Amino acid sequence: MKGLLNDICANPGKFVANKMSTKPYKIIVGLEIHVHLATRTKMFCGCELAYGEAANTRTCPVCLGMPGTLPVMNKTAVEYAILTALALNCEIPSFTKWDRKSYYYPDLPKNYQISQYDLPLSRAGSIEIPLEEGGTKRIRITRAHLEEDAGKNVHTLGPFSAVDLNRAGTPLLEIVTEPDMNSPGEVRALAQELQRIVRFLGVSEGDMQKGHMRFEPNVNLHIEHGGQVFKTPITEVKNLNSFRALERSIAYEAARQYEEFLETGQTLQMGNKKTFGWDDVHEMTVLQREKEEAHDYRYFPDPDLVPVEVGPEWLEEIRGRMCELPLAMQNRLVSACGLSEYDAGVLTGERATAEFFDAAVKLGADPKRACNLLTQVGLKLANEAGTPVDQLKITPDHLAKLAGMIEAGTISATAANTLFERIAKNGGDPEASAKEMNLIQSSDSGEIEALVDAVIAEQAQAVQDVVQETKKAKKARGFLMGQVIQKSGGQANPKIVAQILSQKLDAMK
């Protein structure tokens, strides 16, 4: 058992690929995702959202749960939630309300969490996820609703627990999918696509390190045996905060459940759902509790908050803020710009990158050249600077000019990379910079012809190898080419050099 699990965890991808042919079961996964919304303030009070601040410095009587206080809805949070729900193709009911969910940990001091129960702000949507083997798959979204996050319980200060309420009350969008995913890879793809969407919309930073996205997969197996399908009990894995942990926990659960089924024959029944945690160090799931009646949250409508009515006018106003979504944009870059799936995927990883690229192409840049410059140099520099690419000193106009200069043979692709880097750091005009840095390559055929003649005169042995087509002919041709470029001080256009050199050498045959 251990051996099998280790093998799977070390290589979930392989496991997925072999699933159909070698595994006698189908994995069924539904996912709950919690996303922190990037508002300035909390859901129900004006405390500023901040990450990594000293404990309890971002609290007020409302988020401390003091008696006599009243929560007031953050309008931006509601709009962010609706915008995301629209991007997930959800229905937005015209009426939604708040409920209290009983809660017994001190990180929410009211003893309940404000959430939404029977009338969530959205339902019945879907998301397209890209599949590793190409194409996409549509995963149904059950609902997306707003709630408040809890604070943090700290267990490391002594033989007691300690509570920091800075995070308590952070607007949290809970998105629930139908059990439509059938492999760890598909679940990862959904999580990553969702991250890309919320970042494109600007409703969340989606920063995994800061806990902006947390995942809770519900996993079970359909095992076919003797013409009958057996369903294993569902397990929920709590609070996963990385794509890697998400993918691996599902691979681990699948193997564990199969093993357990072979041992016990236990199948899915009412009330035998179990909750697991994920041990990141040992890469295994750990039983937290058997789901019995302890899971009665005793929801009831929150009398402190009035309902939200979303009329057609407001809904249209929010819909007006919708941008082109990443997957649609990725597909467009493939079909309209002729980029590879991979390149289009890299460019649409961040909205700033995608829009930068789009703007350069609109200004006439060759898409492939613009893409290479942007992904090979631009993203590296942006990454080093810790900013989006549009915060560098280079503009889409510069990028279009650089691409055009390569296209025209004025500069080499390597020189364009050098120029991109310089302009990104210091600003400046591409052509002026190219002249200043001596990077303009010569396409003057008269000049190049003279250089070629000189080299042919100097390198008799190599010329002979080419003309007589000896074994060394190919190498010799490259050598001659290099000599001409060198003689030009690296500034001769290689295309034109190759052309003239071939003409001359062919004429000597």
Next chain:
Amino acid sequence: MAGRIDESQVRRVAQLARLELGDDEVSQFSAQLSGIVAYIEKLNELDTEGVEPLAHCLPVHNVFRADSVRPSLGVAQALANAPEQAEGHFKVPKILEDGSGA
């Protein structure tokens, strides 16, 4: 009798509310809660055919605030009512199995 709260239901509700009840209390509350439920059952006599469920008793909706920052309390004030504190945190009894998280 319909709506009667038997002792097993009392024990279950007590567990959900993290209350420890003695056997005497269980039977006492069973009787009291059954009385309350029986009293409220009077409402069943009303004809509610075609009446929408009420989500809130006020005829008000969409009460929002702008997403603008208001000063938080300082940590000293935030912790002023805490019986115990530790390094700027509320100090609470050790949580054994922490299943917290929204």
